[in-house]
Amino acid sequence: MAKLIFGVRPLNSLWGLTPLLLVSHTAVAQGPGTGQSDFGGVGLMQTPSARMNEVGNFAASWSRTAPYRRYSVFIQPLDWMEVGFRYVSVENREYAASDGDRNNLDKGIDAKFRLHQESRYWPELALGLRDAGGTTLFGAEYLVASKRWNSLDFSLGLGWGYLGNASDVDSPLGWLDQRFDERPGDAGGDQGGEFALDQLFRGTMAVFGGVEYQTPWDPLILQLEYEGNDYTDEPQDNDQAQDSRFNVGARLRLSDNIELRSGWERGNTAMVGLSFSTNLAGLSQVKRDPPPRAMNAPADPDWASTAESLQRNAGIRVDEIHRHDDTLTVIGEPATYRALSQSEGRANRILSAKADDGVDTFRYRWQRRGLALREDVHDRDAFEAAAGSASHDTPYRYGVYSHARLEEPAGDSIYQGDAQRASWRIGPSIEQNFGGPDGYLYRLSAYASGEYTTDRNGWFSGSVTGTLADNLDKYEYIADSDLPRVRTYIGDYLAEADLGIGNLQYTRTAKLGDDLYAMGYGGLLEMMYAGAGGEVLYRPFDADWAVGLDLNWVRQRDFDQQFGLRDYETWTGHATAYVDTGYEDILAKLSVGRYLAGDYGTTIDLSREFDNGTRIGAWATFTDAGDDFGEGSFDKAFYVTVPLDAFFVRSSRSRATIAWQPLTRDGGARLNRRHALYPITEERDLGRYWEEYKATWD
Structure with a gap:
C-alpha cells in the first residue's frame, strides 16, 4: 500500500492527524526546456x-x-x-x-x-x-x-x-x-x-x-x-x-x-x-504582524503587562524575568517568529521603555519544554543608539553574543508566569493513499487536539479524529511477508474507528548536564501503539553534530482506537547520529536499531533546509528482514516540511509536513513518536542567527 500524506506531524510519521494544507502558489520559471516529461522530471x-x-x-x-x-x-x-x-x-x-x-x-x-x-x-x-x-x-x-x-x-x-x-x-x-x-x-x-x-x-x-x-x-x-x-x-x-x-x-x-x-x-x-x-x-507571504514598539512608547504599568507585551509583540512566551544589578534576564520560549533576532529586537524596545536607567544589559535565556538551551546578550545603550541611527548598527551588532553557560540566574525574580496552561485546536484532516492495488483511498475527518502543561517540564497531550467521509471499504491487504503485521493493519485502523483517539500521553523532560537532555513519555503513543519510552540526546552548543538514543516498549492497540490493546508487544529503539554536513544546509541523520517487527537495521535520512524555512528530504531504511520484508526490499520516502507562515500574513513557528511513501510494509517500521528532542533543542544551533540579523529591526 502506498501513501501520500499531508499535515502537521513529525517527520517520521506515517498516517495520523493531518490538517488540510493551504497551497501558496509560487511562480516557477516557464519556457522551453523547463516542462515535465510523460515520466516526470524535466x-x-x-x-x-x-x-x-x-x-x-x-x-x-x-x-x-x-x-x-x-x-x-x-x-x-x-x-x-x-x-x-x-x-x-x-x-x-x-x-x-x-x-x-x-x-x-x-x-x-x-x-x-x-x-x-x-x-x-x-x-x-x-x-x-x-x-x-x-x-x-x-x-x-x-x-x-x-x-x-x-x-x-x-x-x-x-x-x-x-x-x-x-x-x-x-x-x-x-x-x-x-x-x-x-x-x-x-x-x-x-x-x-x-x-x-x-x-x-x-x-x-x-x-x-x-x-x-x-x-x-x-x-x-x-x-x-x-x-x-x-x-x-x-x-x-x-x-x-x-x-x-x-x-x-x-x-x-x-x-x-x-x-x-x-x-x-x-x-x-x-x-x-x-x-x-x-x-x-x-514560498513566502507579505507579513502584517503588529509593528515593533516605538522606542519612545510609554512603559507598561507593571511587569505582568510587560510579559504580556513580550508575548504579543515580540513572540516570547515568558516564564520568568530576573533583575540582578544592571542586568535584566528574560527566560522564555520562542512562540511566534522563526528568527530569534526578530523576537530579541522587538523585546529590546519593550524592555528599553520599561527598565530604569540602571539597567545596561538585556539577556534572553531561551528554553523549550523546560529545557534551557542558550542565552543571547544585548547591550542596551548600543541597541538604543543603533535603533536611532543606522550608523550605529555595526558597533551594536558586534556587541551581541550567545553562550550556553546557563547557571541559575542571580538576583530577584520580578515576574514569574503560570507554568500550568492549556491549549487546543480543531480542524479538518485528510488521509490519502494511492499507488497500491486498492487504487485511491481516502478518509476525510475532523480532528481536535489539546495540551495541558503540569509544570515547566511536563505536559499531557492528546488528539481525537472523527471520520466524515471515506472509501476504505475498498481496502484489502495483499502482501507476501512473514513479518508480524505491525503496519499493514492500517486499513483496519482507519476503517473501524469512526471516532478514534490518535494520541493520549504524558511527557516529561529533564536536563542531565550542560549538553545532555532527556525525555520520558507514556500512554497511547500513536494510532496503532500504546506504551512507554524515553530518549536522551547529547547536543553540544553550536556544534555541527549530536547523538541520541531512544528505547520504547509498545503494545499494539485495538482497531477501534479506544483504550483496548491487542496481543502483539515488542521493544523498539534506535541510536541516532545527527550531522550538519556544512554543504548546502544539508542535515544527515543515521539511525541504527530495532524496528517494530523485530527486524534490525539502519535508516538514512538526508534533508536540506532553505532560507525560508522549508525543508525537503528523503529517507531509506534497510533491515535484516530479507525476503520476509514483502513487496519492496527496503522502506523509503520523500518529505517536505513547510513553515506555515509561508501561507499566512502573520508569523508562525508552526510547520506542516507532506510525505510521500510508495509502500506501507512491516519491514523497517518505526514508532511514530509525537515529540523528539532534536527539534525541541534546535535553538542549541546558532544556525542562521547572523544571516537573519536584519530581522532585528522588523
Whole structure:
C-alpha cells in the first residue's frame, strides 16, 4: 500500500492527524526546456533533457499514453540534482495478487545529475537513472546534452534499457568488459525495490533527442521528439505498435503553476498530461504582524503587562524575568517568529521603555519544554543608539553574543508566569493513499487536539479524529511477508474507528548536564501503539553534530482506537547520529536499531533546509528482514516540511509536513513518536542567527 500524506506531524510519521494544507502558489520559471516529461522530471515527452529546474522546485504531474498512466512527484534539492518518485498504472495488465479487477502498478525512483552547465559554446550535460529503485520494468540510464538557441531548445542523448530498446548501436562499454554487452532482466529483484546496480549502462544503446520551440504566444510551447524505444520489448510482454519514432506535442501554460500537455506518440497514440509546479524555496507571504514598539512608547504599568507585551509583540512566551544589578534576564520560549533576532529586537524596545536607567544589559535565556538551551546578550545603550541611527548598527551588532553557560540566574525574580496552561485546536484532516492495488483511498475527518502543561517540564497531550467521509471499504491487504503485521493493519485502523483517539500521553523532560537532555513519555503513543519510552540526546552548543538514543516498549492497540490493546508487544529503539554536513544546509541523520517487527537495521535520512524555512528530504531504511520484508526490499520516502507562515500574513513557528511513501510494509517500521528532542533543542544551533540579523529591526 502506498501513501501520500499531508499535515502537521513529525517527520517520521506515517498516517495520523493531518490538517488540510493551504497551497501558496509560487511562480516557477516557464519556457522551453523547463516542462515535465510523460515520466516526470524535466524533459520533452518520452525522453529526458539535460535541463534542471530552479533549486527548491517541486513538480507533481500526471500523464496518459495508452496503456500507461503515470503519476510522479519530482523535487530539485540541489542545483545539480533532480530526484523523484513515480507510479505507472498499466491498464491492460492485472495486479498479480488481485482478484482481477485492478490494474498492475509499477513504482520507481529516478535521479538526474548535471555534469556540466551550459555555456556560450558548450551544451548542458546530464547523467540520469530512471526506475532505478523499483522493479526496473522501465529501468533506463542515459547521457544527454541540451543547448538553447534563441526560441529553440535542443536535446540529444544516448539511452540504455527502456530508453535504448531501439538498439541503434552496441554497447560502447563492451570493450571494457563483456558483461556490458548484455542487459540482465529482473535486476530489481523478485519483489522489487532493490537498486539494480548490476543493470546499469548494460546492453545496446539508442539515440534520442528533440527540440522545443517557444511560440510568439508566450503560454504555448511546441515539441518534436525522436525517442530511443521501439516498443518491441515492453515489460510484461506488453509490446506496442509503433508507426514512427517521432513524437509531436505541445505544452500550454494555464497559470504560473499549472501546465496542460498533449501530444501524438508512436505515430498512432494520443498523450495528455497535467503538471503542477511551485518553488518551495520561494514560498513566502507579505507579513502584517503588529509593528515593533516605538522606542519612545510609554512603559507598561507593571511587569505582568510587560510579559504580556513580550508575548504579543515580540513572540516570547515568558516564564520568568530576573533583575540582578544592571542586568535584566528574560527566560522564555520562542512562540511566534522563526528568527530569534526578530523576537530579541522587538523585546529590546519593550524592555528599553520599561527598565530604569540602571539597567545596561538585556539577556534572553531561551528554553523549550523546560529545557534551557542558550542565552543571547544585548547591550542596551548600543541597541538604543543603533535603533536611532543606522550608523550605529555595526558597533551594536558586534556587541551581541550567545553562550550556553546557563547557571541559575542571580538576583530577584520580578515576574514569574503560570507554568500550568492549556491549549487546543480543531480542524479538518485528510488521509490519502494511492499507488497500491486498492487504487485511491481516502478518509476525510475532523480532528481536535489539546495540551495541558503540569509544570515547566511536563505536559499531557492528546488528539481525537472523527471520520466524515471515506472509501476504505475498498481496502484489502495483499502482501507476501512473514513479518508480524505491525503496519499493514492500517486499513483496519482507519476503517473501524469512526471516532478514534490518535494520541493520549504524558511527557516529561529533564536536563542531565550542560549538553545532555532527556525525555520520558507514556500512554497511547500513536494510532496503532500504546506504551512507554524515553530518549536522551547529547547536543553540544553550536556544534555541527549530536547523538541520541531512544528505547520504547509498545503494545499494539485495538482497531477501534479506544483504550483496548491487542496481543502483539515488542521493544523498539534506535541510536541516532545527527550531522550538519556544512554543504548546502544539508542535515544527515543515521539511525541504527530495532524496528517494530523485530527486524534490525539502519535508516538514512538526508534533508536540506532553505532560507525560508522549508525543508525537503528523503529517507531509506534497510533491515535484516530479507525476503520476509514483502513487496519492496527496503522502506523509503520523500518529505517536505513547510513553515506555515509561508501561507499566512502573520508569523508562525508552526510547520506542516507532506510525505510521500510508495509502500506501507512491516519491514523497517518505526514508532511514530509525537515529540523528539532534536527539534525541541534546535535553538542549541546558532544556525542562521547572523544571516537573519536584519530581522532585528522588523
